[in-house]
Amino acid sequence: MVLKEALDSESNSESISLRIPLCDLVHRGYEITIGSSNLNSVGLIISRFNSCSRIVILTDSNVQRYGYSSVVESSLVNAGFDVHVEIIEAGERSKSIESAIKLWSNFLSLGIDRSSILVSVGGGVVGDLGGFIAATYARGIRFFQIPTTLLAQVDSSVGGKVGIDLPQAKNMVGCFYQPLGVLIDSASLKTLPDIEYICGLGEVAKYAVSLDTELFNVLEKNAEKIKLRDSELLKYIVKRCCEIKSQIVSEDEFEKTGKRILLNYGHTFAHSLEIVSDFKLFHGLAVAIGSIYAARLAERMGMVDKEFVERQIKLYKSIGLPAELPEELLVTINYDEIINLMTHDKKSESGNLRFVLPTQVGQCRVVKDIDPKIIKQVLCENN
Numbered sequence: 001m002v003l004k005e006a007l008d009s010e011s012n013s014e015s016i017s018l019r020i021p022l023c024d025l026v027h028r029g030y031e032i033t034i035g036s037s038n039l040n041s042v043g044l045i046i047s048r049f050n051s052c053s054r055i056v057i058l059t060d061s062n063v064q065r066y067g068y069s070s071v072v073e074s075s076l077v078n079a080g081f082d083v084h085v086e087i088i089e090a091g092e093r094s095k096s097i098e099s100a101i102k103l104w105s106n107f108l109s110l111g112i113d114r115s116s117i118l119v120s121v122g123g124g125v126v127g128d129l130g131g132f133i134a135a136t137y138a139r140g141i142r143f144f145q146i147p148t149t150l151l152a153q154v155d156s157s158v159g160g161k162v163g164i165d166l167p168q169a170k171n172m173v174g175c176f177y178q179p180l181g182v183l184i185d186s187a188s189l190k191t192l193p194d195i196e197y198i199c200g201l202g203e204v205a206k207y208a209v210s211l212d213t214e215l216f217n218v219l220e221k222n223a224e225k226i227k228l229r230d231s232e233l234l235k236y237i238v239k240r241c242c243e244i245k246s247q248i249v250s251e252d253e254f255e256k257t258g259k260r261i262l263l264n265y266g267h268t269f270a271h272s273l274e275i276v277s278d279f280k281l282f283h284g285l286a287v288a289i290g291s292i293y294a295a296r297l298a299e300r301m302g303m304v305d306k307e308f309v310e311r312q313i314k315l316y317k318s319i320g321l322p323a324e325l326p327e328e329l330l331v332t333i334n335y336d337e338i339i340n341l342m343t344h345d346k347k348s349e350s351g352n353l354r355f356v357l358p359t360q361v362g363q364c365r366v367v368k369d370i371d372p373k374i375i376k377q378v379l380c381e382n383n
């Protein structure tokens with residue numbers, strides 16, 4: 001039986017594995033398999049990668065509680081692997097050097113070596129930390145990603161960025177390290193807390209508005225299904241987002257040519273909003289609000305018209321995304337601080353403000369050297 005048929009017969013009947021090639025990275029391309037209730041196919045997929053007997057599953061306390069790591073474990077054990085499970089506390093604080101030291105030490109005690117594979121099962125925290133451990137332990141072991149949050153499925157599991165946080169700054173230590181492959185189960189999104197789901201939609205909407213007209217139209221027409229977390233629709237949405245990101249990453253794997261910046265619609269505003277809110281405003285929500293500010297900025301620069309901004313706002317509201325800052329932030333916000341933070345964002349080029357701005361639905365470009373006075377007007381006028 002060929003692998004594709006075997007995968008289809010192993011997973012639930014409604015599950016169709018969509019197999020898309022990622023990046024044409026020479027010799028390092030890999031596959032993202034997207035289905036519904038398909039986690040039990042992981043044993044078969046990993047069997048393709050030769051000479052591995054030991055596998056470490058890295059997951060977090062919530063994901064383990066929902067049973068996703070157990071399904072993955074059973075599938076791997078049934079496929080003949082010797083499996084060990086490492087569980088970290090759920091939450092961003094686990095993306096730390098302390099977790100890394102603990103995991104490196106445990107790996108050593110377990111006799112994990114370069115023939116072993118690390119399988120991350122969880123959100124972006126587990127994926128980023130797992131990838132970082134895999135990239136660094138024994139100068140690199142292979143790793144496989146099973147993202148279980150919408151944000152991880154459409155964003156963090158694609159592109160090869162792995163790392164940990166410093167107490168002073170997120171994602172400050174890490175590297176680019178591509179996985180062997182990615183397995184995505186859209187049905188796993190059913191158990192996501194609402195806020196995490198909405199945050200993932202913030203990134204989905206970002207892709208649609210700035211890079212993909214077709215995705216934008218699908219989101220516009222399917223607001224109800226999106227709210228219901230329809231697995232079939234989510235498979236399509238996740239596939240589209242992975243295709244868009246992988247296309248851009250394959251053209252700029254190491255963030256050198258400037259192409260990868262196009263993935264950052266709304267993010268210049270978002271990063272500063274997250275900081276001024278002391279990270280009470282979640283990333284995905286900050287991206288949504290930041291994208292609306294970016295659209296208004298584009299309108300002010302004459303790049304899009306008022307209708308464009310209104311259409312974006314309407315879409316955001318229809319799928320449950322915020323289009324403006326929450327009341328409690330509005331009363332305390334300091335616009336000069338936001339502009340100051342934007343100028344010093346690690347992604348700004350030597351202090352020059354740089355924005356990804358839309359030119360029409362599904363298209364955008366990078367605009368530099370915008371007068372901070374204009375940005376302040378955009379921030380103030382709309383609040």
Ligand SMILES: NC(=O)c1ccc[n+]([C@@H]2O[C@H](COP(=O)([O-])OP(=O)(O)OC[C@H]3O[C@@H](n4cnc5c(N)ncnc54)[C@H](O)[C@@H]3O)[C@@H](O)[C@H]2O)c1
Nearest residue numbers: 062063090123124125126148149151152156161188191192
């Ligand atoms: N590497 C990249 O390119 C990249 C891109 C974007 C974000 N990130 C990173 O990703 C992280 C955020 O990822 P995230 O939003 O997935 O956060 P997360 O990993 O903390 O997951 C969010 C919460 O959802 C829980 N969870 C996960 N899957 C679940 C499921 N199926 N059902 C119920 N609960 C579930 C988790 O336990 C956690 O409590 C940040 O650290 C960010 O820096 C990385």
Ligand SMILES: [Zn+2]
Nearest residue numbers: 203267283287
């Ligand atoms: Zn983001």
